[in-house]
Amino acid sequence: MRKKLWYLLISFICCAFIVGCSDDETTGDDDNKENDESSSSDVNVNKEDYPIVDEEITLSLMAPGTGLAEWEDMPTLQQYSEKTNIYFEYDTPPLSDFQTKLNLAFASGDIADIIFGAGTGDLTPGMEVDYGQQGILQPLEDLIDEYAPNFKALMEENPEIKRSITTTDGHIYALPAINQHPTAAWPAGPMWYNGTWLDALGVEELPKTTEELYELLVRFKTEDPNGNGEADEIPLTDVQMNSTRRWFLAAFGMKEWGMEEVNGEARYAPMTENYKEYLTYMNKLYEEELLDPETFSQADEQKKAKGQEDRLGLFPDWFSFFTTGETEGEAINNPMYHPLTSDVSPEIVLPGNPGISRGAFAITNNNQHPEASMRWIDYLYSQEGRDYFDQGPEGYLWEEGEDGQREFLEVPEEYESSEDYRGSLTPAYGITTPMLVDVVENAPRSDFDLFIEKETQEKVDPYAETAFPLVYLSDEEQDTINTIEVDLESYVEQMEAKFITGVEPLSKWDEYIQTIENMNIEQYIQIHQDAYDRWEDS
Structure with a gap:
């Protein structure tokens, strides 16, 4: 079963990576209720403890589905709804169709209250900027400050997080997945x-x-x-x-x-x-x-x-x-x-790898309960919430042993692996889940786990550095990059194969360089330099 559980980490980290959540909510506080509760759309939002809202509310949520289970049937989400009093209508098109469905939803204006687990492949940095400036995505920085103590603490601990998710207009329109797992620094599979x-x-x-x-x-x-x-x-x-x-x-x-x-x-x-x-x-x-x-x-x-x-x-x-x-x-x-x-x-x-995967969670302008939504997601950025969404509630995949350590249970016969079973229990499977990725507390670690951690500590962690920070471009800059990049990357990829296999001799290097220069490479580099300078100064 331990071998099967490793497939979870692949889904998270090649891709890309995940994040956690915990606490709070609201728009307006008065002096007497500053530490207790606040109101949004006539619904009281408790800033501490549970439920998050005293009166049950229902939100719509759009996310990529892996097909292993309907989200409304997942015990993790069912029990969390009971705990928070926040329920959802789920729209989970297959991973292969998600980007198309998301684009159509944006275009029609019939967009869900929450976009969950999209990642930068589907909710791109350019889309964050564009739909944020149009008012379709709500700015999150004030909500984070007031209702997301767990995520706020992560930003304070690592200032690169805030710099990497703040767009060119100074707003944050989407929360990331944050990877702090022992393999987080891997740039790719070793x-x-x-x-x-x-x-x-x-x-x-x-x-x-x-x-x-x-x-x-x-x-x-x-x-x-x-x-x-x-x-x-x-x-x-x-x-x-x-x-x-x-x-x-x-x-x-x-x-x-x-x-x-x-x-x-x-x-x-x-x-x-x-x-x-x-x-x-x-x-x-x-x-x-x-x-x-x-x-x-x-x-x-x-x-x-x-x-x-x-x-x-x-x-x-x-x-x-x-x-x-x-x-x-x-x-x-x-x-x-x-x-x-x-x-x-x-x-x-x-x-x-910077350990930050953007575009994992966004609140749209259709959402009448942004404070409750922010407190709901903040739980996933806490240790407790991360562990809960990673392996689901006790009694399914695991149970607590006499020594306080988690013990994995037998997988039901209808599932081929523990990972397939896990993917039916929790949405934190195969997508860029907005949560904190790390080792689950008190979960057993095999000799292989420890081997991987030791190899990483010796051969990756001392040397790894981000190649280029996660920057945002303006609409004009993005349009220029898009014009240049497709042909540039295609040409470089083709020539790499030709040079390595000898189809093209390296004596043609100068011709290769001239071709790249003719593709407006100077402008391409300058745009990235300007974006880096903004990031560095932020």
Whole structure:
């Protein structure tokens, strides 16, 4: 069951990430009721304790659904409604249809009182600015100050949160998911070494430089580490470079495959000399078949099949056993890749996830109870609320043991896994849930959990830094970026594959740079510089 529970963390963190809630509500206080209650639309809102409102209210809520259960049937939401006196009419179109449905709702004006779990893919920063300035999304900063003590405390603890969710007009229109889990700093799924191969070759220390990695990959290819007598080993693999790219860019001094901040300056990494060195190195690995020749043509399923055949030496995945098919216990023998240095980057550089996923919770102008809504969501930003929404109420997925520790219960037969069951109990599954993500208090932690935390503390946490802060653009800036970005990113992606595979020689680097310059890259960089300066000054 512990193995299954790890799938929860994937839903949260690749994506992206989640958040918690607790307390308060109101618009107007009078002196005698300042610490007790306030009123909104003739409904008293209790600023402490429960219920939140004395008289039952019903709000509409729109969120992406995963299809595992109807939200009105989820025990977590049912019991929380009973506790708060706040009930909901749920509109939960499938994840695949959610953005279309959300856009139609905005366009028609028939938008729900609350938008929950959208994330920046569906409720984009541009939409926050646009609909906020139109008055369709309500500003939240005063509500936060008055009715969200848990979220307010998080902002005070980490000022980057407020800077990252405050738009160009100075308002906050959506709350984020905040990730403080031990793996929060991961920029993406790590790379993992095949521990059995390392043992077979007598490798006692992992590579720390690009040259040391090259030498190890050569050994993977030539010394039959899987012991089957065949030259079938694949030293390094990926799918379209989508998972390994960040780690290799970092080895050459870059934090992002796009805009990054370096000493307060915005730069476009794919046109730097550092990027040329990255392409040169990866082309060398490809030409010598140290990088899987099928990297740019295979699907993830093919990569995993190779892992289960014990043919991979270094590979990306959220956890290594997702690729190898091993047990968690066996996967502890597969060490996490250590960040590399190179001749052009002698100090370790590593991108880190800021742990903030925007667009997770918004209150619209149709909502007649914004104070109650803010207090309702604030619970998810507390430790108690986070734990409650993460694993549901006691008696379903878990129960408290005699020692006060949580014990996981058997999963009903109709569910294939504990994660499927969990997704039927709580909405905090597979979406950008507005809550605080962290380790659940008193939940059992396996040896594998502790292994992951130790590897992260040694190989990610000391070096990880945000590549570029979460900024907002003005409408005009966003329009310009949209005009430039589609063709720019498409061209850079195509040329990366061509340079690495040798379809285009790196002798054409100057032509590549000239093409990028002709795409208004200077304006593109300047807009990001201006946005960074605003963020820095906020």
